[in-house]
Amino acid sequence: MKVAVLDDYQGVASQMADWSQLPAGAQVEYFRDHLADEDALAERLKDFDVVTCMRERTAFPRSLLARLPQLRLLVTTGRRNASFDITAATELGIVVAGTGGAGEGPTELTWGLIIGLLRHIGEEDQRTRQGNWGTTIGVGLKGKNLGLLGLGHIGSLVARVGNAFDMNVIAWSQNLTAQRAAECQATLVDKDTLFRDSDVLSVHLQLSDRSRGIVGARELALMKPTAYFINISRGPIVDEAALIDVLQRGAIAGAGLDTVNVEPLPKDHPLQKLPNTVLTPHLGYVTEESYRVFYAGVVEDIRAFASGEPVRVVNPEVLESPQLKGPQ
Numbered sequence: 302m303k304v305a306v307l308d309d310y311q312g313v314a315s316q317m318a319d320w321s322q323l324p325a326g327a328q329v330e331y332f333r334d335h336l337a338d339e340d341a342l343a344e345r346l347k348d349f350d351v352v353t354c355m356r357e358r359t360a361f362p363r364s365l366l367a368r369l370p371q372l373r374l375l376v377t378t379g380r381r382n383a384s385f386d387i388t389a390a391t392e393l394g395i396v397v398a399g400t401g402g403a404g405e406g407p408t409e410l411t412w413g414l415i416i417g418l419l420r421h422i423g424e425e426d427q428r429t430r431q432g433n434w435g436t437t438i439g440v441g442l443k444g445k446n447l448g449l450l451g452l453g454h455i456g457s458l459v460a461r462v463g464n465a466f467d468m469n470v471i472a473w474s475q476n477l478t479a480q481r482a483a484e485c486q487a488t489l490v491d492k493d494t495l496f497r498d499s500d501v502l503s504v505h506l507q508l509s510d511r512s513r514g515i516v517g518a519r520e521l522a523l524m525k526p527t528a529y530f531i532n533i534s535r536g537p538i539v540d541e542a543a544l545i546d547v548l549q550r551g552a553i554a555g556a557g558l559d560t561v562n563v564e565p566l567p568k569d570h571p572l573q574k575l576p577n578t579v580l581t582p583h584l585g586y587v588t589e590e591s592y593r594v595f596y597a598g599v600v601e602d603i604r605a606f607a608s609g610e611p612v613r614v615v616n617p618e619v620l621e622s623p624q625l626k627g628p629q
Contacts, residue, residue: 303371306599308335310333319600324604335358346369347368351372351606352372354382356583358583366390366393374398377399378402379402380615381507387616396616398614401613402586404588407455407585410533414559442466442467443467445500447500448501449470449471450473452472452474457485460472470485470487472490493523496521497523500525500529503532518540522547526551529555529557531557532559536562537562558581559582560583561580565582566582
């Protein structure tokens with residue numbers, strides 16, 4: 302069995318789980334670099350039986366899956382992966398499995414971006430090292446309006462911290478009810494009010510056909526010139542060109558972005574040149590606690606598949622398919 306571990310950016314996957322638990326003779330290869338070119342990726346993976354991925358770092362569309370005749374098991378960390386074509390995998394007889402998760406990394410990073418932006422932490426760090434002492438004036442949180450686009454698990458935890466800072470928490474999403482908002486010590490408002498009244502607006506939605514592009518030029522135009530925009534969810538939820546436009550014009554005060562449309566973010570991308578941004582490389586779930594749970598789950602998934610009793614299968618219907626590429 303040949304196992305590929307993709308996008309091991311930090312080079313730590315081998316240390317985060319006991320890979321010796323894999324079946325005898327299993328060969329594991331770790332890749333730190335990211336390949337966006339499908340031809341290069343297909344060539345790299347053509348001989349692997351198992352491919353494991355860290356969330357949505359590498360996409361697996363039908364066109365790629367069809368070029369991997371040896372692939373029998375595709376594992377994603379976490380319970381879902383929007384960049385996998387699950388239907389295609391099922392039709393091709395490829396089992397897709399997920400893992401558990403741990404920690405509140407996304408919630409914590411959200412507040413890191415908010416405070417980093419409003420208090421100019423990154424900017425002041427650089428200027429202090431250059432010998433410039435005290436060049437900006439920060440913005441406090443108390444009494445400000447925290448707008449949450451989405452009030453699920455992560456959004457509710459962000460709301461809890463916002464209340465601890467004595468912020469006024471308002472929220473909207475397509476299915477949000479006044480009762481759910483009240484349970485999270487937030488006030489349900491309509492979508493336009495959310496964008497118009499927020500001093501800090503933070504996105505906490507899952508990427509789907511319904512949420513893709515839900516933040517567009519019209520919504521961003523409603524925001525105050527003093528407001529800040531935060532996105533730790535998924536890049537395509539936001540019209541990136543429209544966001545770049547309002548940032549370039551100073552129509553909003555700034556943005557903290559952990560997710561963008563193309564990851565890794567190209568060096569020549571317009572966001573790289575904007576001083577009113579704080580950019581992080583999709584770090585929301587990147588904590589030691591999460592990585593240990595993720596990779597331990599990956600090892601467990603591979604062992605279970607090899608034994609003929611796969612676990613945490615995302616596409617269980619494949620197990621009844623005559624096309625199933627079962628354990629060998």
